[in-house]
Amino acid sequence: MxxxxxxxxxxxxxxxxxxxxxxxxxxxxxxxxxxxxxxxxxxxxxxxxxxxxxxxxxxxxxxxxxxxxxxxxxxxxxxxxxxxxxxxxxxxxxxxxxxxxxxxxxxxxxxxxxxxxxxxxxxxxxxxVAPANGCVKLPDNVTCQQATRLGYTGTGYSALRKGGAGPDVVTLINGATGTLGLPTVLCALALGTTKILAVARNKALLEELRQLAPGRIFTHSTDDGPVRPWAIDQTEGDGVDLAVDCVGPGGTAARRHRCST
Missing domain, CATH: 3.10.180.10 (2,3-Dihydroxybiphenyl 1,2-Dioxygenase, domain 1)
Structure with missing residues (x-):
């Protein structure tokens, strides 16, 4: 030695x-x-x-x-x-x-x-070193900088797929205007989800998000009160079929609790 x-x-x-x-x-x-x-x-x-x-x-x-x-x-x-x-x-x-x-x-x-x-x-x-099934070739019209965003997109997409998101699957996405939440909403739209309940705090960003698909995205700010009664009302008492929590480490436990109670 x-x-x-x-x-x-x-x-x-x-x-x-x-x-x-x-x-x-x-x-x-x-x-x-x-x-x-x-x-x-x-x-x-x-x-x-x-x-x-x-x-x-x-x-x-x-x-x-x-x-x-x-x-x-x-x-x-x-x-x-x-x-x-x-x-x-x-x-x-x-x-x-x-x-x-x-x-x-x-x-x-x-x-x-x-x-x-x-x-x-x-x-x-x-x-x-990466497994071959974890690699894709970027098309010519996608830059490396743009592709860096696909990591978050893949995370949200995987959650939606595992939850069976699609037509007639009412999907609630918490933290919908954030770095993970926004691409998750976009993936839900691409998967054909007909009703997306988007929950976040910032009302201005929520409105911008709603404008992407006004007939399919319905928004609620946590500043306006608990999520559960609103979600029950939006689904005529049935509740949601799938919920995806996209709030990052900076989110508080209280806000997460408000989303589920």
Whole structure:
């Protein structure tokens, strides 16, 4: 293991010995001349025992170093490498040859705005693995930026399909004017749903939504009172056949409760 951390991270051994408290062989390594050790390796772990290390993190100065260290680590026996964008840092995670989890990361600095300007569409990965049945080819008249909206559309579409949305299935959509709710309403229209009860708070947005299909979309603002009596009235006492809650994490539990009671 000393060879791995020396070859990949440039650490050097500063000391070796036997622990005074636990009698195992230990090796001290550092990458800084003014620090005796930054990493300590110890013997005693059984060959079939899992790692108890949650994570060891190494910071790099730029993206080129991040990629270079990733390549060095894999060439030296690391495995299971993945990349993540945390928003405040880019990280690559992998297991060292003994199965300990390692992170190398580039923390964003005052110049982060420049980096985001260079990579404005998110995702920052060069390649990603995805199942073939989860991929579609974009038609020429759909841009990548437009396609990013299809993730929310697919979420709403899946809920409607699972709920059997269609003609004669009265569908209530809570949070209907939001990022998820709006495409769900559009999908319900496309599936032939003849009566959509759209619930949200903002009355102006609800009216814009209603204008898309005045004879099929019926709106209610939660500021005007409980949803249940309104929905019962809209269905002549029968109630709705399907309800889809599109309120995100910012929605309050009280408002969700008002939608179902």
């Amino acid at each position: 000393e060879r791995f951390y020396s070859d990949v991270f440039g650490l050097v051994v500063t000391d070796r010995g036997v622990g005074a408290v636990f009698r195992n062989d230990v090796g001290f390594m550092t990458g800084s001349a003014d620090q005796h050790h930054q990493l300590v390796l110890a013997s005693g772990r059984q060959p079939d025992a899992p790692s108890t290390v949650m994570q060891i993190s190494f910071k790099v100065s730029d993206l080129a170093d991040l990629r270079d260290l990733r390549d060095k680590a894999l060439a030296a026996g690391a495995s299971d490498a993945i990349g993540l964008n945390h928003g405040n840092a880019w990280s690559v995670y992998f297991n060292d040859p003994e199965g300990n989890r390692i992170e190398i990361y580039l923390g964003f600095s005052e110049q982060a705005k420049e980096t985001f300007d260079r990579y404005p569409f998110g995702g920052l990965c060069e390649y990603m």
